[in-house]
Amino acid sequence: MLTIGIDIGSVATKAVMMENGKKIITKHITPTGWSPKESGERVYREVLEKNGLEKSRVNKVIGTGYGRIALDFADKIVTEITCHGKGAHFLHPNTETIIDIGGQDSKVIRINKEGQVLDFLMNDKCAAGTGKFLEVMSNALEVDISQLSALADRKNGRKINSMCTVFAESEVISLMAEGAGKGEIARGLLESTANKVMVLGGRIGLVGEVFFSGGVSKIPLLRAIMDEKMNNPLIHSQDSQYIGAIGAAIVGAKKR
Amino acid sequence: MRPEMMKQVEELRGVNAVKVKEAKEKGQKVVGTYCIFSPHEIAMAAGAIPVTLCGTKEEPIAVAEEKLPRNLCPLIKSSYGFAVTDTCPYFYFSDVLLAETTCDGKKKMYELMGEIKPMHVMNLPQQSEGKENLEYWKNEMMKFKGFLEDSFETKITEDKLKAAIKLGNRERKVMKDLHELNRVKPAPLSGKDMMMAQWLKGFNVDKEAGISIIEDLIDETQGMVDRGESPFTKDTPRILLTGVPIGAGSEKVLDILEESGASVVALENCTGYKGLDRMIDEDQEPITAIAEKYLSTPCSCMTPNNGRIDLLQRLAKDYQVDGVVDLTWQACHTYNIESYNVGKFVKEELNLPFTQIETDYSDSDRGQIKVRVEAFLEQIQG
Structure with a gap:
């Protein structure tokens, strides 16, 4: 049985094809751009082409992510919370908690030994502590978000107090005017992001082995800072960004 | 699948707005309230009509924010907004308002609202258990009863x-x-x-x-x-x-x-x-x-x-x-x-x-x- 999970995030659209919900056949990623519908269709087509398959060979297509409703060809729509649970469980079966920081939201999910969601929390409607926050701040520092980790000071960070992305940007500009180094500010931004998600996690408990996912989890120094704050190091996988799509493909293989 | 009667229930919105106007024209008094701590029975015993006032819509919030802080509960802002814009028929027809010292936001907003219409504020205890709190609240009931008797020149009897x-x-x-x-x-x-x-x-x-x-x-x-x-x-x-x-x-x-x-x-x-x-x-x-x-x-x-x-x-x-x-x-x-x-x-x-x-x-x-x-x-x- 072949299933495809498509996760349309605010920044990137991910697709994963699986066999019987147990083995990953293909992973694919593309920028979401302005049209979630178009990127969803494109990623679907590309996965089929990559494997030389006809649509009819795929048993189920499951959509997830913020753009999920745009996937009118999907057999089922499931939220990214449920899919992240299943995806993290697939990649690391001992996972009990997931921290996910994506482009426009951050969430903490607790799951059971079967990967089912027990409890979850999402940030409120503000962008603080999300990928968007780091992107705006990187712009203020005139670097690309992918360079933020390398730029950041290894030891000292300037404290960023503002919770709001707009005010934090003014704060960063003021700090630069005061002569603070870009490296200190960059580290401060990563520390601020880590603090915010730790508070969110504290509300429902960062229990057992904690899996770190979402686009923002690709920033090495942020992972190091979070590891320092936690008693046990975070679990990270090369495929972290795909857990939503993996989870969706697993949901598709479920008999029901 | 929906009961036919729900249509009549929904029509109550329009019906009641007309009824409050008619009652008012016949000389009946109206007491406007905001909260389920308001003892409607005392108003009823004074021969008045107790009604809940508007406060569940977004529209008047912008005007309310000219005086109230943005970072305040929408229910308080909406209630005040309806009052200052005079867009709630029940508020318009109210002779007096009854409010209670429930949360901080409401009680401070009531100070501003009291400038628009005569308002009686009952001092609600912050603890519901204990005889002393009940005695205190009973006294507040008596004060409200006295307020209505004076305002409407009537006698609220036990019967x-x-x-x-x-x-x-x-x-x-x-x-x-x-x-x-x-x-x-x-x-x-x-x-x-x-x-x-x-x-x-x-x-x-x-x-x-x-x-x-x-x-x-x-x-x-x-x-x-x-x-x-x-x-x-x-x-x-x-x-x-x-x-x-x-x-x-x-x-x-x-x-x-x-x-x-x-x-x-x-x-x-x-x-x-x-x-x-x-x-x-x-x-x-x-x-x-x-x-x-x-x-x-x-x-x-x-x-x-x-x-x-x-x-x-x-x-x-x-x-x-x-x-x-x-x-x-x-x-x-x-x-x-x-x-x-x-x-x-x-x-x-x-x-x-x-x-x-x-x-x-x-x-x-x-x-x-x-x-x-x-x-x-x-x-x-x-």
Whole structure:
């Protein structure tokens, strides 16, 4: 049985094809751009082409992510919370908690030994502590978000107090005017992001082995800072960004 | 599948706006209130019409923010906005306003609102248990009674109070019976219809007519139950909605829950079941009986507020709920802080999934709330 999970995030659209919900056949990623519908269709087509398959060979297509409703060809729509649970469980079966920081939201999910969601929390409607926050701040520092980790000071960070992305940007500009180094500010931004998600996690408990996912989890120094704050190091996988799509493909293989 | 009578219930909105005007023209007095701590029976005993005032819509909030801080609960801003823009017919026809010192936001807003119309503010104790608090609250009842007697140049007798209590209890009982119909699995009424019927009772100018409509709605709905009819199935997740009050214009989260496939079977909030749980004791001295009933309201402005936990436990069991959703208005400190202990109780003692949603009256976060609600329902369904 072949299933495809498509996760349309605010920044990137991910697709994963699986066999019987147990083995990953293909992973694919593309920028979401302005049209979630178009990127969803494109990623679907590309996965089929990559494997030389006809649509009819795929048993189920499951959509997830913020753009999920745009996937009118999907057999089922499931939220990214449920899919992240299943995806993290697939990649690391001992996972009990997931921290996910994506482009426009951050969430903490607790799951059971079967990967089912027990409890979850999402940030409120503000962008603080999300990928968007780091992107705006990187712009203020005139670097690309992918360079933020390398730029950041290894030891000292300037404290960023503002919770709001707009005010934090003014704060960063003021700090630069005061002569603070870009490296200190960059580290401060990563520390601020880590603090915010730790508070969110504290509300429902960062229990057992904690899996770190979402686009923002690709920033090495942020992972190091979070590891320092936690008693046990975070679990990270090369495929972290795909857990939503993996989870969706697993949901598709479920008999029901 | 929806009872035909719901049309008549919905029409009450227009009907009552006309009725309050007619009553006013005949010389009847109107007492405008905001909260279920307001003892409507004392106003009724004064021969006046007690009505709930508007405060559930987004529209007047912008004007309210000219005087009130942005970071304030939308219910308070909306209530004040309706008053300053004079867009609520019930406010317009009110002779006097009755308010209570419930939360900080409300009591300070009332100082501004009192500049628009004569307002009596009852000093509500912050603790509901203890004899001294009841004595204090009884005295507040006497002061309000005196205020109405002076304002309307009338005498509120014990007989009139007793008659008002009987009528108030009859209304409460019929609303309670209606709410309890949704104990059946699957529930015969959508949460939206239940909310509308319960919320509209606050505007009932003619209480007898209102009671009669709800009795007919109950008969029709009971018929649906007997025939096994429901807009839901036995597998539809059954949700208990607790937290802040909602009405037409502020039902966003209830709508999202039901659009996403849930059946909201119980409304613990003060526009729903909270005020219906306990009747006024008809055998006691009326002022004491009224004071006891209203002081027992399990609102988050009380400390401690154990009554809410007790009520949630009963509702969760009686309505066979699958999950609890706690709705909090932004900047409502009392409900927001209390949510922590409510969540702990629901998850650990009732062993039910729980989620809190903090929002305002605007539609800006609809998409985000939808994700949370859908994920919550997926969590319930496994």
